[in-house]
Amino acid sequence: MASGALTLGIIFVTQIIVGILGNLSLFCHYINSYFTGCRLRTTDLILKHMIVGNSFSxxxxxxxxxxxxxxxxxxxSDLGCKLLSFLHRVGRGVSIGSICLLSILQATTISPWTSRWAQLKVKAPKYITPSLVLCWILQMLVNVIFPICITRKLSDKNVTDYKDFGYCSSIRHNKATDSVFAALxxxxxxxxxxxxxxxSSCMVLILHRHKQRVRHIRTANVALRSSPESRATKSILLLVSTFVYFYTLSSIFQAVLALSNNPGTFLVNITGIMAMLFPAISPFLLMSHDSSISSLCFAWIRNVKSPHLWRNM
Structure with missing residues (x-):
């Protein structure tokens, strides 16, 4: 085995192990909260679906x-290629939809009661479950094209009607058709x-205005310690900004891959690595900025129980 292939395999295995451990830690956190009867926050249902989407990816x-x-x-097999490609795309789409829903919910949560979003502050939690179900259904419908176009890797090297993606192949179309599929x-x-x-822009603006209002207050509780809403908002902003960065890179490589008649091995591999970066690191971003999660997920390492396991948003 060439050293390049070995290095590539190690990179993929590392991403899988790190990502699964991170998402499994979050999953165990929610399982523990269920059996201990702790009250979950509004955003926790969304994060559960993000965990499932990340795991699929x-x-x-x-x-x-x-x-x-x-x-x-x-x-x-042919069925295996179709199924794995479909589940990967659905999981990726659900993860994107979950982060989108999470950012919208947090923006409405921290908005002032005098704003136009005041009525949504009360109604928003009622729409979380229907929105998540709709997200799953839409992703299944949009990505149904993958089981149609994807097939097993062909052993015949002279086949010119298929694109080779390493472990699977896809039907080759003209550039116009590929562009339409990519756009859809x-x-x-x-x-x-x-x-x-x-x-995210609304959250940044709201936080900036809040900071301006409390700048003249010098009490320790306000000046030295941010509110739970502020900490949760900053955590979500970090998650969204990281996602946008990696999503942009991944989308560029995926677009080039989709429009290439003969994608090279390097392009296929780098696209796969980029597609797995965010699902692998997102749980650690959440745990590093949420003490209620990190205290439970890493209690076996630190052997310290957090005094505030749960807080309301």
């Missing part, structure tokens, strides 16, 4: 990529991205 994309890097390119698949993501950026 990591396992359905990372495992085949790692096995192909280690030389096992023909291990998937990207449309929901672009909408979510726009909503995220809008909600």
């Amino acid at each position: 990591l396992l359905c994309k990372g495992v085949p990529e790692a096995m192909a890097a280690f030389g096992w390119e023909h291990f998937l 698949l990207s449309f929901p993501d672009v909408v979510c991205l726009g909503l995220m950026l809008g909600a």
Whole structure:
């Protein structure tokens, strides 16, 4: 095995292990809260769906990529290629939709009662479950094209009607058709991205105005310690900004891959690595900025119980 392939395989395996451990830690956090009867926050249901979406992306994309890097390119059947490609895309879409919903919910939560969003502050929690269900349904409908176009890796090297993606292949279309498919698949993501950026801008503006109002107050409780709403908002802003950064890089490589008639091995591999970056690191971003989560997820390391396990948003 070439050193480059070995290095690539190690990268994929590392992403899988790190990502699964992070998402599993969050999952255990919510399981523990369920059995201990702790009251969950409004955003926790959204984060649960993000965990599921991240896990689908990591396992359905990372495992085949790692096995192909280690030389096992023909291990998937036609059904396996179709199913894994579909689940990866659905998981990726649900993760994007969850972050979008999370940012919108937080923007309405911290908005002043005198703003135009005041009525949504009360109604928003009621729409979380229907919105998540709709997100799953829309992603399944949008990505149904993948089971149609994706097939197992072909052993015949002279086949010119298919694109080789390492462990699977896809039907080759002309550039016009590929552009239309890419636009249709990207449309929901672009909408979510726009909503995220809008909600994030509102949160930044609200936090800035709040900081200006309390600047003259010198009490320790206000000056030295931010509110739970402020800490939660900053955590979500970090999550959104990180997602936008990695999503932009991933989308660029995916667009080039979709429009390439003969994608090279390097392009296929770097696209796979970029697609797995955010699902792997997002749980650690949440844990590093949320003491209620990190105190439970890493209690076996620190052996210290947090005095405030739960707080309301």
